[in-house]
Amino acid sequence: MADIAAFFAHWAEPLRVWLGTALALAGGVLVTIGAVGVLRFPDFYTRLHAASVTDTMGATLLLLGMALLAGWSLVTFKLALIWMFLFLTSPTASHAAANAAHTAGLEPIVGRWRGDDKSEDGA
Amino acid sequence: MPDYVLSHYNYWVVIVLMMVGLYIVFESGNLIKRLVGLSIFQTSVFLLYISLGKVAGGTAPILIGGGHGGDKSHGGDESHGAEGAHAVEAVDAHAGGHGGAHDAAHGAEHAAEILYSNPLPHVLILTAIVVGVATLSVGLAISVRIREAYGSVENDEIRAADISLGEAEETAA
Amino acid sequence: MNFVSSIVLVDIALLAMLGVVAVAIIRLKSLFAIVMLSGVYSLVSATWFVAMDAVDVAFTEAAVGAGISTALMLGAMLLTARRVKTPDKAGARRWGPFLAVFATGGLLIFASTDLPAFGDPNSPANSYVGKDYIERTPSEVGPPNIVTAVLASYRGFDTFGETVVIFAAGVAVALLIGFGERALAFSGQRSVTPEPVSPDDHHMVLRVVSKLLIPLIALYAFYVQFHGDYGPGGGFQAGVIFAVAVILNALIFGLSETMDAVPAGAARAGAAFGVLLYGGVGVVNLLNGGAFLDYDYLFETPAPGSYDPHHWGQHFGILLVELGVLATVASTMIVIFYAFAGRAPEIRDEDW
Numbered sequence: 001m002a003d004i005a006a007f008f009a010h011w012a013e014p015l016r017v018w019l020g021t022a023l024a025l026a027g028g029v030l031v032t033i034g035a036v037g038v039l040r041f042p043d044f045y046t047r048l049h050a051a052s053v054t055d056t057m058g059a060t061l062l063l064l065g066m067a068l069l070a071g072w073s074l075v076t077f078k079l080a081l082i083w084m085f086l087f088l089t090s091p092t093a094s095h096a097a098a099n100a101a102h103t104a105g106l107e108p109i110v111g112r113w114r115g116d117d118k119s120e121d122g123a
Numbered sequence: 124m125p126d127y128v129l130s131h132y133n134y135w136v137v138i139v140l141m142m143v144g145l146y147i148v149f150e151s152g153n154l155i156k157r158l159v160g161l162s163i164f165q166t167s168v169f170l171l172y173i174s175l176g177k178v179a180g181g182t183a184p185i186l187i188g189g190g191h192g193g194d195k196s197h198g199g200d201e202s203h204g205a206e207g208a209h210a211v212e213a214v215d216a217h218a219g220g221h222g223g224a225h226d227a228a229h230g231a232e233h234a235a236e237i238l239y240s241n242p243l244p245h246v247l248i249l250t251a252i253v254v255g256v257a258t259l260s261v262g263l264a265i266s267v268r269i270r271e272a273y274g275s276v277e278n279d280e281i282r283a284a285d286i287s288l289g290e291a292e293e294t295a296a
Numbered sequence: 297m298n299f300v301s302s303i304v305l306v307d308i309a310l311l312a313m314l315g316v317v318a319v320a321i322i323r324l325k326s327l328f329a330i331v332m333l334s335g336v337y338s339l340v341s342a343t344w345f346v347a348m349d350a351v352d353v354a355f356t357e358a359a360v361g362a363g364i365s366t367a368l369m370l371g372a373m374l375l376t377a378r379r380v381k382t383p384d385k386a387g388a389r390r391w392g393p394f395l396a397v398f399a400t401g402g403l404l405i406f407a408s409t410d411l412p413a414f415g416d417p418n419s420p421a422n423s424y425v426g427k428d429y430i431e432r433t434p435s436e437v438g439p440p441n442i443v444t445a446v447l448a449s450y451r452g453f454d455t456f457g458e459t460v461v462i463f464a465a466g467v468a469v470a471l472l473i474g475f476g477e478r479a480l481a482f483s484g485q486r487s488v489t490p491e492p493v494s495p496d497d498h499h500m501v502l503r504v505v506s507k508l509l510i511p512l513i514a515l516y517a518f519y520v521q522f523h524g525d526y527g528p529g530g531g532f533q534a535g536v537i538f539a540v541a542v543i544l545n546a547l548i549f550g551l552s553e554t555m556d557a558v559p560a561g562a563a564r565a566g567a568a569f570g571v572l573l574y575g576g577v578g579v580v581n582l583l584n585g586g587a588f589l590d591y592d593y594l595f596e597t598p599a600p601g602s603y604d605p606h607h608w609g610q611h612f613g614i615l616l617v618e619l620g621v622l623a624t625v626a627s628t629m630i631v632i633f634y635a636f637a638g639r640a641p642e643i644r645d646e647d648w
Contacts, residue, residue: 085509095502096502130413130416131409133311138405138408141401141404143318143321146393149397150322153377155373158369163321163337166338170341173353179416180417181415184349186434186442238417239430240348240350242429242446243425244421245353248350249443250454252360253356254458257462258465260368260632261469264635264636267472268472277381
């Protein structure tokens with residue numbers, strides 16, 4: 001038992017830092033993927049879908065990584081609050097944008113996507 | 124040379140941004156777009172001030188360890204100058220006599236071990252931002268009145284309306 | 297260069313984003329997109345301010361630039377035009393702005409070669425007054441946040457002037473486009489026949505979430521206000537955040553309902569009250585024998601040679617002054633928003 005306790009005491013610190021870095025980096029990668037998606041996707045609704053990758057998993061992983069890197073303190077609580085607010089506001093914002101587009105009469109592209117046809121560009 | 128570029132590129136980028144704002148003000152005939160250009164120009168000036176106040180390796184100017192206000196442990200035994208405004212001599216004079224140099228030393232010690240960025244530009248810009256939005260709203264209000272009087276916020280159309288109005292008055296007189 | 301290279305990378309990335317956004321604004325014709333991009337520009341520059349250690353400034357820029365000024369510009373845009381007209385430009389009108397801007401920029405860059413290196417701790421700007429403030433704040437004023445100490449105490453007179461400028465701008469907007477009386481008059485008409493809530497209400501989600509968020513935003517404004525001595529924040533930021541809560545309420549639940557909750561008259565009175573409170577604190581110090589806004593004289597004339605280790609006078613002086621700033625900034629922003637939003641007799645949901 002004592003061995004295991006000593007093992008954790010020794011490795012907890014580097015493990016925390018490495019895990020935090022890995023999570024933050026993964027979050028960064030997801031944010032990049034979301035950005036590429038916003039640039040590359042054909043119409044408004046698919047772009048919104050790509051952007052939501054940034055809001056959900058990207059932000060969550062980044063905040064989790066930062067919380068691990070910061071250690072157990074007031075910062076952890078603040079990061080948790082930020083996470084909570086992001087989870088309240090970003091789906092609402094996506095909903096508002098999609099709802100506005102739908103009300104304004106923007107039709108999503110349905111069926112198979114056939115190349116970059118300018119006439120159907122949803123911008 | 125790379126060192127020189129690294130130590131000055133900030134100013135150059137800020138100047139370029141400033142010129143973009145100025146170009147929008149010159150080029151666009153639309154009053155609202157001009158106000159946007161003006162606010163870009165303004166933000167770039169803020170960027171310049173803040174980058175002048177940055178100290179390499181420094182941190183935000185919030186005293187680590189709570190400053191004096193949070194430091195109750197050595198509260199009772201200090202006494203030096205009464206007035207904040209001219210206390211340098213007072214600090215020196217009273218430091219030896221009352222054994223109260225602790226406080227001043229406390230501050231100096233903080234300044235020595237931790238570098239803080241310059242707080243003065245921060246104060247100037249902080250208030251300038253809020254004043255900036257207040258004056259921006261005055262500009263927007265004037266544009267709204269111009270739109271109501273002329274039916275347009277385009278510079279050319281306003282000038283044309285002014286000229287035709289002047290001509291009409293001329294012929295009437 | 298003793299900069300960590302990661303800081304330089306962040307710096308370059310953010311500055312590049314600023315450049316891209318600014319150039320995009322030049323090329324756009326839709327005013328809605330231009331206004332939104334100017335909000336993005338403010339938000340990115342706020343991020344850059346954090347990288348430059350200016351946390352208080354970043355806070356203000358994020359709240360003002362991405363919050364209030366975008367809302368105000370949208371309000372003004374709805375009352376004026378939606379698109380920039382593009383008349384054909386030729387000759388001097390096309391190249392004149394280019395030449396003028398290039399000449400000015402060239403001169404400025406030429407002048408910038410004399411500026412001290414970026415981040416130089418011994419540059420003139422960083423060696424004298426700024427350093428003095430950092431060293432003397434703990435023993436003279438007290439709060440850990442030096443920016444608050446300089447803002448409210450050392451340069452309190454300056455900040456008083458700025459508060460008055462904000463108040464004056466509010467008065468100017470009200471003189472130009474009124475207090476939103478048109479909306480008030482219209483709301484009187486509409487209240488006779490209340491609109492039934494339609495079953496296919498598009499804004500149900502927005503209403504529910506913002507009902508949850510608006511009180512929290514207002515509460516956060518007070519946290520920022522009273523935590524301003526210890527962390528980034530203060531009266532300016534708190535005032536703007538509080539005004540954002542009211543503006544959000546007006547956007548979601550309608551202007552007339554918001555005017556019932558926060559009456560325009562109360563906002564007008566609050567703006568005047570803030571300036572009065574700020575000036576009043578200064579006058580109390582005068583009456584106690586100190587200088588204007590010298591908070592050591594706030595409660596009594598201190599005995600010569602005495603030293604208040606808790607800086608109670610400074611603490612309460614800064615607290616009261618920041619409350620004055622909060623009242624003026626929040627009320628003025630609300631008055632200005634009411635003026636713009638109330639100018640149009642009715643703004644349809646689709647227009648926002």
